[in-house]
Every structure is written in C-alpha cells, then in structure tokens.
Amino acid sequence: MTTTTTTTPVPDNAGTGAPTPGTLPLGATPARVLTAAGATATLASTFLAWTWTQAFPGNLTVYGYPGGLQVLTLIGALLTLAFLLAGLGVKALRWLTPGGSNSPVLLLALGTFAVTWYAAGAVAVTLGGLVNLEPGGIIAAAASLITVIGALGLPADTAHDPHNPPTTPLHRFLHSFKAPAPAAAKALPPWVEILIISAAVAIGLWVFSYGIATPYGELFIGFLLLSAAAITAVTRAGLNRRLAAVTAKHRNITVAAAFIAAVAFPLTQSSEAYASLGAYILIFATVALGLNIVVGLAGLLDLGYVAFLGVGAYAAALVSGTPFSPFDIHFPFWLAVLTGISASLVFGVLIGAPTLRLRGDYLAIVTLGFGEIFRIGMQNLDGTSGPDITNGPSGIPDIPDLVIFGFNLGEEHTFLGFEIGRFANYYLLMLLFTAIVVMVFKRSDNSRIGRAWVAIREDETAAQAMGINTFRTKLVAFALGAALAGMAGTVQAHVTYTVSPTQYKFVEAVPPNSAFLLAAVILGGMGTVSGPLIGAALLYLIPEKLEFMAEYQLLLFGLALILLMRFRPEGLVADRRKKLEFHETGQLDIPKQTGLSKAEA
Template identity: 55%
Template sequence: MTLVRLPFKTAAALAAAGAALVLGSTMLPWTWTSSFPGDLTVAFYPAGNQLITLVSAVLALLFAVAALSGPRFAVLPAGRAARALRGACFGVAACTLYGVAAIAWELGGVANWEPGAYVAAVGSLLALAGALALPADGEAVPIAWRLPAAVEIAAVLVLVFGGMLLLSYGLATEHTEQFLAFCLAAGFAVRAVKESGLPGPVKDMFTRRRYATGVAALVAAVGFALVQTGDAYTSLAANILVFGAVALGLNIVVGLSGLLDLGYVAFLGVGAYVAALVSGSTYSRFAGEPLPFWAAMLAGMVVAVIAGVIIGAPTLRVRGDYLAIVTLGFGEIFRILVNNLDGISGPHVTNGPNGIPNIPDLVVLGYDFGEEHHFLGLTIGRFANYYLLLIAVIAFVVFVFHRVADSRIGRAWVAIREDETAAEAMGINGYRFKLLAFGLGAALAGLAGTVQAHVTTTVTPDQYQFLSTAPPNSAFLLAAVVLGGMGTVSGPLVGGFLLFVVPEKFEFFADKQLLLFGATLILMMRLRPEGLVPSRQARLEFHEEEIADAEAHAAVGREPAGVKA
C-alpha cells in the first residue's frame, strides 16, 4: 500500500492543526468519573494522562513551527524538521490514543468519554495523518553550532536539571496507565529530538563542558533527595543506585575486558555478608561492638577481592562459554555455602537460610543514617541519607572506572576483549590482566554490598541468585550492562535504572517480569544492538555504513561551490 503524500507545507499544517486540537483537548474533561486514575474530569486543569499529552502536543507544535518557518527564519534544516515533526506526531498519537482507549477499556465503553476525549482522538488522528502525509525524508543535513561559553554552561545546567525533573515525574507516577503513557511520550520524544539532529551539537557541548556537566549532575542528584517529602521514591532510588554501582563494576569485567561473568552478584553478597557480620547485629556470629563503617567497607572490599582471586586464578585460563559456566557455578556455590553455614550443615557463621536480620543503621561521625535530619527547613529521611551516601559511592566508582579505562591497563583490557591472541602476541599478559579485572570488579561490587546490607537491614542467601523475579541478580546485572551499553559509564546506569524501575511501575507484569525482560532484550537486539548509550567503537561497529554516508555527505557540503563529489 502506497501512502498518500501531500505537499510539505500542507502536510505540516495538517499535523500542526491536529497537535493544536490535542493541546486544546487537555483543557476539557476526558471522562465524567474520577474512577479512572488521575481524575480527568476537571476543565482547564490538565492532570494525569492529560498532562503528558499536553507536553507531547507542545513539542509537536514546536517542530511544526520549525518545519513551516521560511529559510530566513529556519531553526532546523527542512529535512531535519520534517523528520522531527513526524516523530513528535507519532508520540502525540500514541500517548493520546492510548489514554482515551484506556478510559473506554477500564470504564466499559466510549460512553464514558466526555467531549475532551473525542477532541483528543480526532486531533491525534489528524496529527498522525499529517505525519504520514509528509513527503519522503529529505537529506539529514548535519547541524553544527557553538555558543558562547557562558551560554553553553547555562544550557548544560538547564538540560541536566530538566532531565532530572522528567525523571522525577516518571518515578512519581502513581498508576500504570500514567506511567505507560509517559513511556510512550518519552520514547517518541527522544526519537523526534534525535531526528532533528540536535543531539549532535548538544553532545559536543556536554563534552566541551564536562566539568559543568558533572557538577550539574551531582547537584541535581542531591537535589532529588532534598525535595522528597517521603521515603517512597528515595527508597526506590537508593536501591537503583546499589544496582547501578554493581553494574558499573561488572562493566569493567564484561564491557572493558570481555569476560562473560554469570555469577557476579555473588561478590555483592560477599560485601553484604561481611558488613552484616561486623555490624553489631544481635543475630551476627560476631555480635558485639560494630566496626566503623570505613573498616567494614574495606573488609567487604578485601574479602570480595580475595573471593575474586580464588575463583579467577584457576579459571581465567579458559575462555568464552567455559568461563561463563565456571562463573555461573561460583555464583551458585556462594549461595549454597552461605545457606549451609548455619551451625547444622556447617560452621555457625551466616545463620543459613534465615540470614542476618536487624542490621543496625550506620552512624558515621555522629550522623545516624536511620534518623530524620532537618536542614534549612528540609527533612532528610532514612532512605534519603543512604541515597546521598550511595551518590558518593557512585561518584567513587565512576572515578575509578574513568581512571582505569583511560590507563595502560584499560587499553590492555580492550585489546584482550577484541582479540586475546593478538593481544598476547603484542606482549600483553592476558591472564594477569584478566585476573586484575576480576579483582577490581569484585572490589567495587563488595563496596556496594557493604552499603546494601544497611539499606535493606537483612541479608539472606536468596537475595544473591543467578536469576530471580526481582533485581539484583546476575542475569539482570548482565542485561543492564548490555542494554545500557558496554564500556561506557552512563550505559550501565541507564540500563540498571530501566530494569529496576519498569517492573516496579508495571504492576500487571508482577508475575511476568521474565517475559517482559526477554521481550526487551529481543527488541534491543533488533533495534539497537549497540545499547542505549553506546561507546564510539560500538557505534562504529554496528552503524559503519550509516556513519560513513553521513561523513561523506558532510564532506560534500563543505566543498566549494561548483565542485562535485
């Protein structure tokens, strides 16, 4: 079937008219009853799904204005504007039609629609028709601009804090209907912005202002904890940071060194059990005066490194699937071992399947992490305290990752990952460097485990399995690295965030999380095999032809007039 193509301005105007209708519909009631989550019964007060639709419609209108602007006032090249408008209109149609369809489905038919829902449905269909009627994609002309330093720093701050606000809004969505609409709108918005060509110069700007970016990200992350009024989201955020810290450690083993480790969660368990045993818990075999946190942290890291060396020394001479099987066995051995150290099947150390409960909260320099603290009129609760501590842990792990990845050791790891035989032929001791990667990754996981023990207040063997219905586990950690992007810093953090949050928000997938997990991996392999935040090398490997075409096009555009490619 061939789509009907309209003149560019006609199709863009149709898409703009549809987006304007959708925008107006958010000021009208969508349904008559507050039974649908979000209370969409009030006029001139967008809420729930209406608010998400409103933002999507505004984005589509902005791209429509950019597309309809003449050459004299053009903000984006015509081809880029058309691509962005199409993606934005798809987002408007997706989140709007989902919202009105959900009303009809949950309340029992379209009779529950109010005028706003009808206007929204018609407007979204018009926007979709305009997007489909746009002429075939024009040339994706590269965009290149550079702003004054002060303007770029201000833009970095605005973008970082804006991203944090969007993230906070997504976490704060109370209902599955609203979260799914948010995911649809955010996904198509990202696609539209990518098609506009803006990510290129924005990425260059963040690279030039990397110190401002780091400071802004740190301030925004700290600000998230300070503005929370309860523990609901800070507890989720703290667990995400634990998961992200462990995923970053695994990224050294898998992403940089290319070693497939299927039992990595055991190192997290080693750190957690060491911290629990020296925490002063009455259920600990070594109950008594607790060690200071810095001592417990070092003990957890050291024991995790020893465990990594013990498992790595005899096994790292094997490669590929054989190494994966051995590490999988190590993960199961750890779980069985702590399960049997109950005083019956073995020595009395870990309380067996009962684990070590009632782990006391940390007290560092007189600051009790279990108590609420008040600062400048703000209340910092228990999970906010641990969240802020984990921010410091993440900053340390990122620092270590950066320093190691850019060093001679990091380059040796990359060489081993690409071709171990060739690396050894060039004089790299593959065994020694792989053992070093294993030990460093284990140390970072042990560090995260020492904090996790105090966050959860209980450690049990069942928390550290290869595969379970909830993270952290080895399969989800590996998926976070692959999903986010191997060999990068932000990739595992993004992957860990998605794998932790999505099952939490999709309540109807409570008993089908593994199905959702498998479907996500299949889609990633098909649509973005390099990961959500790929390294430059991965992007070149998977999109070599596309990048070569874009560079050739850019080179032709730079040639003097009258010169043909």
C-alpha cells in the same frame, strides 16, 4: 553592449518531492496545516474531561485542568507544535532543528498518539467499555491520529533515489528517520553555553524525578512512551550533537552541574518512598558499573557477578553489631566498607585464578556455578548443614543503620529547611560511592591496562601475541569488578536491614540479580559510563512501577531484549567502536587491485 542573463535556480532532487539535504522547505503546505491543526486540537482536548468517573487514576473528569495522562498528551502536543513551527522557519524556535529534519515532528506525533490511545484504551479496559469515554477523550484520540497522518505527509529529510521515490506513507515513514547531518553551529558566548548546560541538566532532573514519582502504573507507561519518542526526536533533530559539543567544551562545569542535580534529587521528592527508589537504583547502577569493567571492557562473560555483591553484604552484616551475628563485633563505617571490599576482592581472586584460563561459554558456565555455590553455601551455614555463621535461609536480620562521624543515617535531618529522611541519607551516600566507581571506571578505561582489556575483548589471541599477559590482566579486571560490587554490598546490607540467600539468585523478579545486572550493561551500552546507569535505572523502575504486570514481567523483558538486539544491538548509549561494529560506516570499499602493477596501485 552588455547582455544580462537571468537564470532560474533549479531545485535539487527535482521531481522527487524531496528537499535538499540539510534544509527544510518553508511554507504552509497541506501536510503542515493538517499536522498543526491536529496537534492544536490534541492540546485543546486535554482541557476537556476524558471520562465521567474518578475510578480511573489521575482524575480525568475535570474541565479546564489536565491531570494524569492528559498532562503527557499536552506535553507531547506542545513539543510537536514547537518542532513544526521550527520547520516553518519561526526564528525563536529555529534552534530546535539544527539538522533541518522533519522526523522529530513525526516521532513526537507518534509518541503523542501512543500516549493518547493508550489512555483511551486503559480507560475502556479499566472501566468496562468505550462508553466510559467522554467527548474530550474521543476528540483527543481523533486529533492525535490526524496529527500522525499530517506528519506522514511531511517531506522526508534526505534526498531520494529519482527512480524510486517514496510513493507510499509507509515508505515515507521509514525513510523519514534518516536525518541529515546538522548544519555548522554558530559560536555562542561562554555564558550562554553554561546556561544551556544548566538548562539541560535541570530538564534531565525534572524528567527523572517525574518518572520516579509517577504514582500508578498507567502513568508510568505513558511516561515511557512519550520519553522514548521525545529522546529519539531530539536525537534526530541533531540537538544531542550540539549539546555534546558544548558539554565537551565545558566538561568540568557539566560534571559539577550533573552532580549538583543528583544531590538535589531527594529534595524534589514529596515522599520518602521515591527517595528509596533512588537509593536502590544507585546500588543497582553501581554494581552494574562494576560488572561493566568485567564484561564491557575486558569481555569476560560473568553470570555469577551478583555473588560478589552478596559477599560484601554478608561481610558487612557480620561486623555490623547485629545480635544475629556470631561475632560480637561492631566495626565503624569505613572499616566495615573496607571489610566488604576486601572480602569481595579476595573471593574475586580465588574464583578468578583457576577459572580465567577458560574462555567464552566455559567461563560463563563456571561463573554461573560460582553464583549458585555462594547462594547454597550461605543457606547451609546454619548450624545444621555447616557452621552457624549466616543463620541459614533466614539470613542476618536487624542490621543497624550506619553512623558516620556521629551522623546517624537512619534518622531524619533538616538541611536548609528541607527534611532529609533515612532513604535520602543512604541515597546521598550511594551517590558518593557511585561517583567513586565512575572515577575508577574512567581512569581504568583511559589507562594502559584499560587498553589492554579492550584488546583482550576484541581478540585475546592477538593481544597475547602483542605481549599482553592476558591472564594477569583479566584477573585484575575480575578482582576490581568484585571489589566495586562488595563496596555497594556494604551499603545494601544496611539499607535493607537484612541479608538472605534469596536476594542473590541468578534470576529473580526483582533486581539486582546476575541476569538483570548483565541485561543492564547490555541494554545501556557496554563499555560506557552512562549506559549502565540508564539501563539499571530502567530495569529497576519498570518492575517497581508495573506491579500489575508482575506475572508477565520476564516475558516482556525478554521481548524487549529481542527487539533491542534486532534494532539497536550496541545499546542505548553506544561508544564509537560499537557503532562501527554493528552499523555500516558509510565508507567506500577499497578498490580491487587486480591487474595493476605495484606502481599503478
């Protein structure tokens, strides 16, 4: 006689209210229903008027057509619903949460809440009171708050300690950001993976173009709030790991797609002013990448790096053919670029040779002094305090536009039916230079000298003991970084039409300057390629877009750096070594060997 025994599965983490790591509890729980209802109401509220007057930018007075900050709230509500439905097991959206995580829903709900309440507060402050809010704005604020309350009630992502379950909303909120590792990805056909790469690059281009094209500061702040929440949500969901695996598999296609998207950027802009922002961002980013070699790879704290940008700019201006140059010389483009690179390289060697034997704070002080000496020296070469070379504080104006193979970058051109203006021309030129700098950085990082730089950065004494000529290796890094800055300076001189000493201060409200360049490297992530690019874009865009906060710019910038150092010291994009340095690795400690023999150990 055969006896059949039926067992009832016992859920993991019984009694804790937590799901099994890597899985989501399905079903319409009250928290999910509340979250879905709040997100749906928030979405519907964007089709209502939020205020009665067009005095607030973005025209939030129209029924049935979202505008301005309403569009950001609409996008946030849609993303919240999408990740929520993915958690409920909707097959078409299940790919959004490969890690089986609820935290993306909470993050997006918080981002939507922040944008909506910021819009309501901005309307009240700008127009003079909450009375200027229409019912649509009040509904949006209440619905976004309900969405956050519902999201806080969702099950946490990972198992809890049975003796200390998350009993409070704050405890659950803090614990919900510990996302589990994503499940193993199912193999996809190569053509599907290429489509995924193309879609990701297209979304990145659209987001970047939207951010640059924001016409007023309130919309840009809302864009930053929602973008921060969305990027963090995608990271917590595990989508970035899936995308990283796909891009690593098709690296050449990824690079080509990214470059094509970058080339297409000026074609997506309706105004030449936005293309000019792209050109200046690339100049700033290229210089930041050069500084990343000095600081990020070699570990040399250079506080006067912007002086090398100035050396390249002044050298190019003096040979540009401007009537304000004391030299009657007009070099062609490539010769002018080589002049700027050579001048910065020579200055890098001359400054680095006597100073690179110093370390730490002493080196920082000397490089800071060099930056100030350069600026004061350019002011004094005015024919009164010194030789008449740089026209003193007035600088060198009327620098003509570049002409490359008969192609005048200062004139508008038509390409495939698109009008390409002056700043778009310089943007494409700087894109080529940025690609060269990225290639130099990657090749250097993966080379023997790159490994020597990293060794010096980690421990110079140990590197010297291993046979590395630390002085010569640091001098190469200093000279290479200076040469890359000089290359960017040649283009900057022609884009701005003028060079003057005030452009190269240590701290100034508008980048590039030494403080902002160093901050871009630290903010983005030292030793990485994409980190300084992202950091430079943010640090250039924020002062340009938030002109109404100009008086508090440096204060807000300092607070942002303090928060970054506290919560993400490795930067926005961190390499593996920095993650291990600043965060716990989760590895077990080596057991003590006290009392054991060598054989037993």
